[in-house]
Amino acid sequence: MKTMVQALAATAFAFLIALFPASLKAADVPEAILIGATVSQSGHFSSEVGPFKQLMEAWADTVNKKGGIKLAKYGKSLPVKFVIYDDKSDQATAKKYYERLATVDKVHLMFGPYSSPLTFAASTASENHKIPFIAICANSPKIYERGFKWLVGVIDLGPRYTWRYWDMIKAAGSAKTVSFVVEDTLHPLGVFEGSQKLAKDAGLDVITSDIIPADTRDFTPVITKLKAQSPDIVYVSSNIPFAVNFMKQARELQLDAKEFHCIHHSGVFRDSLGEDAEYVVGQSYAVEGMKLGDTLLMEEVLGKSKISEPMYPWAPAYVAAFEIAQAALENAGTLENQAIMDALKGLKLETVLGTAEFHPTGYGTINTYPSQIQKGKYVVIWPRDIATGTHVYPRPAWK
Amino acid sequence: MSADAIQLLVGGVLLGGIYGLAAFGLSISFGVLNVLNLAHGEFLMLGSLASYSAFVLLGINPFVSALLAIPVFVLLGVAIYTLLLKPVSDKPPQQLLTASILVTLGLSLVIEDLTALFWVRPVTGIDYSLPAVQVGPVIVSSLRLLILLFICFLAMALQIGLKKTFTGKAIRAIVQSREGAKIVGIPISRVSALTFGLGVALAASAGVFYVTLFTVTPAMGLPLTVKYLCVVVLGGLGSLVGSVIGGLVLGVAEVLTAYYIGAEWSPCIAFALLVSILVVRPWGLFGQSA
Numbered sequence: 001m002k003t004m005v006q007a008l009a010a011t012a013f014a015f016l017i018a019l020f021p022a023s024l025k026a027a028d029v030p031e032a033i034l035i036g037a038t039v040s041q042s043g044h045f046s047s048e049v050g051p052f053k054q055l056m057e058a059w060a061d062t063v064n065k066k067g068g069i070k071l072a073k074y075g076k077s078l079p080v081k082f083v084i085y086d087d088k089s090d091q092a093t094a095k096k097y098y099e100r101l102a103t104v105d106k107v108h109l110m111f112g113p114y115s116s117p118l119t120f121a122a123s124t125a126s127e128n129h130k131i132p133f134i135a136i137c138a139n140s141p142k143i144y145e146r147g148f149k150w151l152v153g154v155i156d157l158g159p160r161y162t163w164r165y166w167d168m169i170k171a172a173g174s175a176k177t178v179s180f181v182v183e184d185t186l187h188p189l190g191v192f193e194g195s196q197k198l199a200k201d202a203g204l205d206v207i208t209s210d211i212i213p214a215d216t217r218d219f220t221p222v223i224t225k226l227k228a229q230s231p232d233i234v235y236v237s238s239n240i241p242f243a244v245n246f247m248k249q250a251r252e253l254q255l256d257a258k259e260f261h262c263i264h265h266s267g268v269f270r271d272s273l274g275e276d277a278e279y280v281v282g283q284s285y286a287v288e289g290m291k292l293g294d295t296l297l298m299e300e301v302l303g304k305s306k307i308s309e310p311m312y313p314w315a316p317a318y319v320a321a322f323e324i325a326q327a328a329l330e331n332a333g334t335l336e337n338q339a340i341m342d343a344l345k346g347l348k349l350e351t352v353l354g355t356a357e358f359h360p361t362g363y364g365t366i367n368t369y370p371s372q373i374q375k376g377k378y379v380v381i382w383p384r385d386i387a388t389g390t391h392v393y394p395r396p397a398w399k
Numbered sequence: 400m401s402a403d404a405i406q407l408l409v410g411g412v413l414l415g416g417i418y419g420l421a422a423f424g425l426s427i428s429f430g431v432l433n434v435l436n437l438a439h440g441e442f443l444m445l446g447s448l449a450s451y452s453a454f455v456l457l458g459i460n461p462f463v464s465a466l467l468a469i470p471v472f473v474l475l476g477v478a479i480y481t482l483l484l485k486p487v488s489d490k491p492p493q494q495l496l497t498a499s500i501l502v503t504l505g506l507s508l509v510i511e512d513l514t515a516l517f518w519v520r521p522v523t524g525i526d527y528s529l530p531a532v533q534v535g536p537v538i539v540s541s542l543r544l545l546i547l548l549f550i551c552f553l554a555m556a557l558q559i560g561l562k563k564t565f566t567g568k569a570i571r572a573i574v575q576s577r578e579g580a581k582i583v584g585i586p587i588s589r590v591s592a593l594t595f596g597l598g599v600a601l602a603a604s605a606g607v608f609y610v611t612l613f614t615v616t617p618a619m620g621l622p623l624t625v626k627y628l629c630v631v632v633l634g635g636l637g638s639l640v641g642s643v644i645g646g647l648v649l650g651v652a653e654v655l656t657a658y659y660i661g662a663e664w665s666p667c668i669a670f671a672l673l674v675s676i677l678v679v680r681p682w683g684l685f686g687q688s689a
């Protein structure tokens with residue numbers, strides 16, 4: 001009897017083994033490409049990226065309407081499906097949700113949250129669980145100094161954020177002195193540290209550098225100092241609210257520099273200052289009229305999600321991230337983590353913002369272009385082959 | 400005195416005017432009702448957004464908006480008091496204070512997140528300015544000067560209102576003795592709701608001016624409330640004149656600190672002043688000792 005039971009069990013086992021390859025094959029082909037991300041839909045970053053969930057979903061919709069992303073290993077295209085949480089602009093919450101994306105949702109790829117501090121926290125989950133992670137708007141060198149192997153970033157390092165501007169200033173040779181006004185937060189400080197060196201390399205004399213708390217509303221003290229020193233360039237390394245408040249008071253107190261450079265001078269900056277924003281130079285990823293890569297994709301995705309580039313100037317960096325993800329997935333031809341990561345590391349792609357490649361430590365090559373507000377429009381002024389207009393220097397004095 | 404020093408003093412006084420105006424409403428609700436309204440900064444932000452909308456969509460001047468905002472936000476304040484604070488208003492003073500902190504903190508978070516969700520502009524600011532006045536080498540911002548005059552006008556109007564009108568006398572009676580006021584027939588709930596509404600309206604009218612000078616974001620409320628709380632404690636709880644003077648002292652101290660010591664030390668001065676005042680004169684510059 002015992003022998004008979006053993007024989008039956010062995011037959012059943014053999015039967016199951018025979019069936020297994022077929023069922024494995026069916027289960028092996030995923031239904032969709034799962035991409036995980038968090039968006040700061042609440043908290044202090046919500047004012048900067050609140051509607052970006054729609055941006056991601058608009059891209060997924062665009063890709064899926066064309067049949068999805070072709071993955072050679074499965075012999076077909078798979079649709080893109082996002083799993084998105086609200087990180088509440090908080091590091092701990094972002095980290096928690098990226099852990100969840102890795103362990104519960106089991107995503108194949110992750111897009112990073114907004115800002116360097118959140119990305120710094122969130123990217124540990126991808127490293128621990130070996131899931132490819134594409135950082136988007138995060139350029140603090142600290143993120144890439146940890147030796148992480150599962151992380152790439154779309155944009156160049158913060159200290160190089162305005163290198164093209166200093167390149168232009170050096171080539172023009174007109175400006176001799178610069179004063180820095182810096183908001184005391186991670187990104188503006190990083191940009192300032194790099195720019196100070198780049199300014200010196202461009203032959204400029206750095207007169208002063210004032211690092212000012214982020215919630216400062218009144219700039220009377222620093223403007224009074226700057227009026228006495230009269231630098232050619234006043235370089236404001238800050239986020240938008242800080243820059244708007246500074247510029248309003250600079251005009252009110254008649255600080256007449258030959259050039260104001262505000263690293264972020266988006267549509268909100270322009271609308272809040274009106275005529276006072278004229279001739280202010282800043283940095284843009286993309287402006288109307290620039291011809292780089294698939295501008296149709298950008299128009300379609302931004303249009304669908306009802307996000308305007310001047311109001312959300314970092315939206316084009318997200319579109320570049322979408323292009324990078326798609327190309328890497330197609331090149332990998334599979335959803336195996338290592339293959340996707342290898343494809344990302346070896347990628348060289350002409351994106352909507354220029355050539356995208358990754359340094360061995362992970363940071364990217366995409367960077368901003370200096371642009372100047374002229375008659376209410378943004379004009380790229382350097383390099384010459386990309387420029388959509390001419391740099392006006394010195395700016396006309398305040399009326 | 401050098402031209403730079405005069406410019407700094409003028410800048411500090413004008414900045415103090417903005418602080419005073421913003422702290423005014425907080426002082427009223429704290430001083431009269433023993434309600435610490437942590438959503439004060441949110442009402443200031445809502446006033447700013449209302450002013451922005453009125454200016455951009457209808458072309459209404461911010462000074463007109465400041466007057467229009469008062470009745471609208473009084474009603475909003477009355478509604479909020481009736482719904483959220485009236486149920487806890489009969490608790491002993493310490494419990495009332497704690498309850499009001501919790502209730503208004505929750506309210507603050509709700510307003511902040513709803514605004515971030517529905518207000519499509521990430522950062523709001525309006526292109527509104529008036530020509531500055533130049534006196535020798537010193538430049539005076541006309542807009543800030545008008546704000547300072549507005550706060551002085553409001554302080555005087557409220558002082559007169561508190562002394563001459565029935566509602567004003569009722570408010571003072573509640574401050575002196577809540578039980579006594581109840582015994583003589585003062586409608587405590589109605590007057591309290593009106594007082595809270597007035598505090599909310601003053602925050603909103605400060606916000607109307609705020610957006611002409613500075614940018615506004617949905618998350619700005621709570622940090623502002625904390626700063627204006629320093630102004631209120633500095634000036635003396637419940638003292639309207641104290642709020643104005645506290646604002647001016649803080650404004651001048653911040654500007655001089657930023658210039659002579661360093662901008663990074665400027666935020667510390669508010670807390671340094673606060674601690675000094677609490678040690679030397681715990682009831683504030685113009686408050687009354689218990």
